[in-house]
Amino acid sequence: MTELTRRTAAELxxxxxxGETSAVExxxxxxxxxxxxxxxxxAFLHTDPEGVLEQARAVDARxxxxxxxxxxxxxxxxxxxxxxxxxxPTTAGSKILEGWRPPYDxxxxxxxxxxxxxxxxxxxLDEFAMGSSTExxxxxxxxxxxxxxxxxxxxxxxxxxxxxxxxxxxxxGTDTGGSIRQPASVTGIVGAKPTYGGSSRYGLIAFASSxxxxxxxxxxxxxxxxxxxxxxxxxPMDATSIDRPVPPVVEAARRxxxxxxxxGVVREFAGDGYQAGVTARFDEAVELLESLGAKVVEVSCPxxxxxxxxxxxxxxxECSSNLARFDAMRYGLRIGDDGSRSAExxxxxxxxxxxxxxxxxxxxxxTYALSSGYYDAYYGKAQQVRTLITRDFEAAFEQVDVxxxxxxxxxxxxIGERAxxxxxxxxxxxxxxxxxxxxxxxxxxxxxLADEDGLPVGLQIMAPPLADDRVYRVAxxxxxxxxxxxxxxxxxxxxxx
Amino acid sequence: MSAIxxxxxxxxxxxxxxxxxxxxLDHLAAQLDVIISAVARVQEVTAEDIPPTSHALPLTNxxxxxxxxxxxxxxxxxAGAPAAEDQRFRVPRILGEEA
Numbered sequence: 001m002t003e004l005t006r007r008t009a010a011e012l013x014x015x016x017x018x019g020e021t022s023a024v025e026x027x028x029x030x031x032x033x034x035x036x037x038x039x040x041x042x043a044f045l046h047t048d049p050e051g052v053l054e055q056a057r058a059v060d061a062r063x064x065x066x067x068x069x070x071x072x073x074x075x076x077x078x079x080x081x082x083x084x085x086x087x088x089p090t091t092a093g094s095k096i097l098e099g100w101r102p103p104y105d106x107x108x109x110x111x112x113x114x115x116x117x118x119x120x121x122x123x124x125l126d127e128f129a130m131g132s133s134t135e136x137x138x139x140x141x142x143x144x145x146x147x148x149x150x151x152x153x154x155x156x157x158x159x160x161x162x163x164x165x166x167x168x169x170x171x172x173g174t175d176t177g178g179s180i181r182q183p184a185s186v187t188g189i190v191g192a193k194p195t196y197g198g199s200s201r202y203g204l205i206a207f208a209s210s211x212x213x214x215x216x217x218x219x220x221x222x223x224x225x226x227x228x229x230x231x232x233x234x235x236p237m238d239a240t241s242i243d244r245p246v247p248p249v250v251e252a253a254r255r256x257x258x259x260x261x262x263x264g265v266v267r268e269f270a271g272d273g274y275q276a277g278v279t280a281r282f283d284e285a286v287e288l289l290e291s292l293g294a295k296v297v298e299v300s301c302p303x304x305x306x307x308x309x310x311x312x313x314x315x316x317x318e319c320s321s322n323l324a325r326f327d328a329m330r331y332g333l334r335i336g337d338d339g340s341r342s343a344e345x346x347x348x349x350x351x352x353x354x355x356x357x358x359x360x361x362x363x364x365x366x367t368y369a370l371s372s373g374y375y376d377a378y379y380g381k382a383q384q385v386r387t388l389i390t391r392d393f394e395a396a397f398e399q400v401d402v403x404x405x406x407x408x409x410x411x412x413x414x415i416g417e418r419a420x421x422x423x424x425x426x427x428x429x430x431x432x433x434x435x436x437x438x439x440x441x442x443x444x445x446x447x448x449l450a451d452e453d454g455l456p457v458g459l460q461i462m463a464p465p466l467a468d469d470r471v472y473r474v475a476x477x478x479x480x481x482x483x484x485x486x487x488x489x490x491x492x493x494x495x496x497x
Numbered sequence: 498m499s500a501i502x503x504x505x506x507x508x509x510x511x512x513x514x515x516x517x518x519x520x521x522l523d524h525l526a527a528q529l530d531v532i533i534s535a536v537a538r539v540q541e542v543t544a545e546d547i548p549p550t551s552h553a554l555p556l557t558n559x560x561x562x563x564x565x566x567x568x569x570x571x572x573x574x575x576a577g578a579p580a581a582e583d584q585r586f587r588v589p590r591i592l593g594e595e596a
Binding site: 196197242309310320337342346349351352360361367380383387423465 | 501505506509510511512513514515516517521525528529531532533535536537538539540541542544547548549550551552553554556559561569573574576577578579580586588589590591
């Protein structure tokens with residue numbers, strides 16, 4: 001039998017349902033894999049083997065009792081450490097929350113538990129999800145399983161690395177400017193950003209509330225869709241949650257049929273700054289879509305070139321406001337409270353000590369953009385650009401059903417290369433940011449390896465808000481065609497760890 | 498010309514409640530200058546009469562029924578507090594000595 005850790009979530013669920021393996025066996029196989037490789041990958045910030053086996057035993061007991069279980073019951077999952085968990089520490093990758101145990105579960109956490117998923121542990125991330133490399137974690141970087149001297153993407157880099165390294169078949173992530181799609185792309189796996197409001201933000205430690213979107217990581221499109229359905233849907237605890245049925249993404253992933261679909265190639269996402277190997281794989285993917293019966297046209301979205309500057313005003317503005325809650329008074333770190341200092345002095349000392357450089361940069365940038373005298377020229381203008389980008393999408397989606405682009409302009413870069421050059425780091429999210437600003441659905445699916453470095457390249461597929469099923473349908477068609485060409489998944493080409 | 502002066506950066510640090518050292522301020526001032534110059538590109542866009550978007554969803558004022566529901570106990574709410582006393586958060590002094 002194939003090793004359990006190489007199985008997809010759908011396969012594991014079927015094996016467990018058929019009684020050929022148990023949740024405990026599956027959990028143990030993944031715990032063993034984590035013990036064997038995570039010293040080199042460092043995807044996890046927290047694991048609790050005994051707690052994991054306890055969750056698995058509970059699922060096996062429910063199954064033995066004849067209970068009706070969900071389609072992912074007993075499947076292990078790695079959980080991004082930005083979602084609150086009652087029984088595990090939650091740090092958001094920050095020193096300011098070191099050792100914090102939240103008093104409540106995030107809605108996403110609660111739904112994973114209700115679906116019988118077995119939470120293996122909490123994964124590393126750029127501090128407060130701010131970054132594209134996971135180097136901004138206060139707990140050290142995570143490494144890319146394809147080449148451990150390179151970044152696994154970010155901010156959800158612990159989750160992408162865990163799935164790519166077969167430490168977990170599934171993982172959660174959050175995508176504010178590309179933090180699921182970019183790490184999925186550079187580790188050769190699937191990552192989806194649902195429509196904004198399609199998945200709950202309750203208990204997700206806030207970075208930029210108008211953009212933050214929980215979403216799935218998996219090694220196959222179908223697995224991503226199964227996880228998407230398991231935790232999405234209306235949540236009365238999140239006022240921006242959409243009160244509509246979850247789009248039928250699992251059915252779409254199974255259907256994988258795109259004959260007659262109209263596909264738009266975004267003209268603005270090419271040229272300077274795009275690695276040759278990324279462009280080559282992307283162009284081939286577009287030809288593949290045509291060969292599968294799609295009608296491909298070029299589409300212009302003239303304001304997309306202003307998406308990056310608009311995002312780096314809007315996201316920091318929201319972050320400067322959201323992170324004001326870390327005040328050293330109610331939870332988390334407190335520094336310098338020796339009786340001689342005022343609350344305000346303690347607050348400023350704690351924040352200076354507890355936040356890392358990227359978080360400080362963004363808080364200060366946001367404070368600047370929102371301050372009187374600059375508001376209209378920066379934050380106000382960025383909000384108008386956001387309208388224009390949304391209109392560009394609306395105009396494009398009158399002509400085509402989906403838009404495609406490379407997920408990120410380059411493959412995984414070496415750890416350290418962009419660490420002290422914020423603007424270079426920000427470019428990693430060039431192609432993913434517009435979908436966050438407009439709130440639409442998007443996915444990244446592997447489309448090959450770049451010739452110059454042998455590292456994974458991702459294809460991004462974007463669809464209008466609430467058309468999440470469409471991005472899964474196209475991604476599944478691409479996956480099916482490429483896997484038949486490659487004789488298996490792209491990840492099979494990754495070096496053994 | 499710099500987009501932002503070091504004095505302005507020091508002021509932003511105070512507004513942000515970040516007690517930064519001199520070296521950190523120097524480093525951040527240079528980086529913020531680069532970033533602000535780059536993001537200022539939004540000003541190139543002609544956007545007169547374009548309404549601002551603060552949010553991707555067309556939602557306004559979502560309400561729920563005002564019902565009494567169970568919430569955290571004082572012990573749970575205080576479990577992560579740096580300091581607590583008599584079921585309350587204990588904080589450093591907020592007012593000056595003379596107040």
